[in-house]
Amino acid sequence: MEKFTIDQIKSWDRFYRGNFINSLSGFKSVSLIGTANAAGIPNLAIFSNIVHLGADPALIGFVNRPLEAAPHTLGNIKETKSYTINHIHIGIYQQAHQTSAKYPKDCSEFDVTGLTPAWHSPIHSPFVAESKIRYALQLEEIIPIRQNNTFFVIGAITDVFLDKSLLENDGFIKIDEADSLASLGIDGYYKTEKIDRLPYAKATTV
Numbered sequence: 001m002e003k004f005t006i007d008q009i010k011s012w013d014r015f016y017r018g019n020f021i022n023s024l025s026g027f028k029s030v031s032l033i034g035t036a037n038a039a040g041i042p043n044l045a046i047f048s049n050i051v052h053l054g055a056d057p058a059l060i061g062f063v064n065r066p067l068e069a070a071p072h073t074l075g076n077i078k079e080t081k082s083y084t085i086n087h088i089h090i091g092i093y094q095q096a097h098q099t100s101a102k103y104p105k106d107c108s109e110f111d112v113t114g115l116t117p118a119w120h121s122p123i124h125s126p127f128v129a130e131s132k133i134r135y136a137l138q139l140e141e142i143i144p145i146r147q148n149n150t151f152f153v154i155g156a157i158t159d160v161f162l163d164k165s166l167l168e169n170d171g172f173i174k175i176d177e178a179d180s181l182a183s184l185g186i187d188g189y190y191k192t193e194k195i196d197r198l199p200y201a202k203a204t205t206v
Ligand SMILES: Cc1cc2nc3c(=O)[nH]c(=O)nc-3n(C[C@H](O)[C@H](O)[C@H](O)COP(=O)(O)O)c2cc1C
Pocket: 030, 043, 044, 045, 046, 047, 048, 049, 050, 063, 064, 065, 066, 069, 070, 071, 072, 073, 074, 097, 099, 100, 101, 102, 103, 183, 185, 186, 187, 188
C-alpha cells in the first residue's frame, strides 16, 4: 500500500488532486435541487454533498460552494426559504449532470436540459417531474464555513412525493428500486444494489 502525505498531494496537478480528494470520502447520494426566485423563474442544479441530519425534526443539510462559483440555488433559497430535492435515476443522469454548467441567472436549466418542472402549490419551488423520489424543504439555517467560504444549508422537510410501492412495511424506502444513483467525485455516477438489512445492533458481552 502506498502512502501519500498531504504535502505530496498538494504538489500534484490541480485537477488530479481535485479528483483524488473529491473521491476519497466515498459514494454520495446525488440529487437535483430545484428553486425559483421571488418572481418565479426556476433554477435547477445538481448537488451531491447532501446529508441526513436527523429524523425528528426531519432535517437535511447540504454544502453549497462559494457564492461566486454557485450563486443561483443559494440566492433563491435566501430569497424564498424554499427548495426541493429530487433523486436522479439512470434515465436522467446526463441531463442532471448538464445542470452543473454555469448558466446565466435568468436561464432555466429546465429549458436547456429538457427536464420538466412540476409545481405543487403552495410550494414555491419546482420539482423535477421525471424524478421518482422528491421532497420539499423550508430553510432553517445557513451556516458559513469560514475555512473555505462554503455554506452548510439546513432545511426542514415539509412534503415528500414517491410511489407507495417503493415503501417497505416498516417505512424503509427502497431507493434502489427507484433506480436512484450514487455519485463519486464530480463526474462518476453509479447504480446501487442492496446487499442486506440487518437487525438493530445490541451490545454483546466480551
Ligand atoms: C456530480 C456533481 C455534484 C455536485 N455537487 C455539488 C455540491 O454538493 N455543492 C455545490 O455547491 N455544487 C455542487 N456541484 C456543482 C454545481 O452543480 C454547480 O456549481 C452549479 O452550477 C450550481 O448552480 P447554481 O448557481 O444554479 O446553484 C456538483 C456538480 C456535479 C457534477
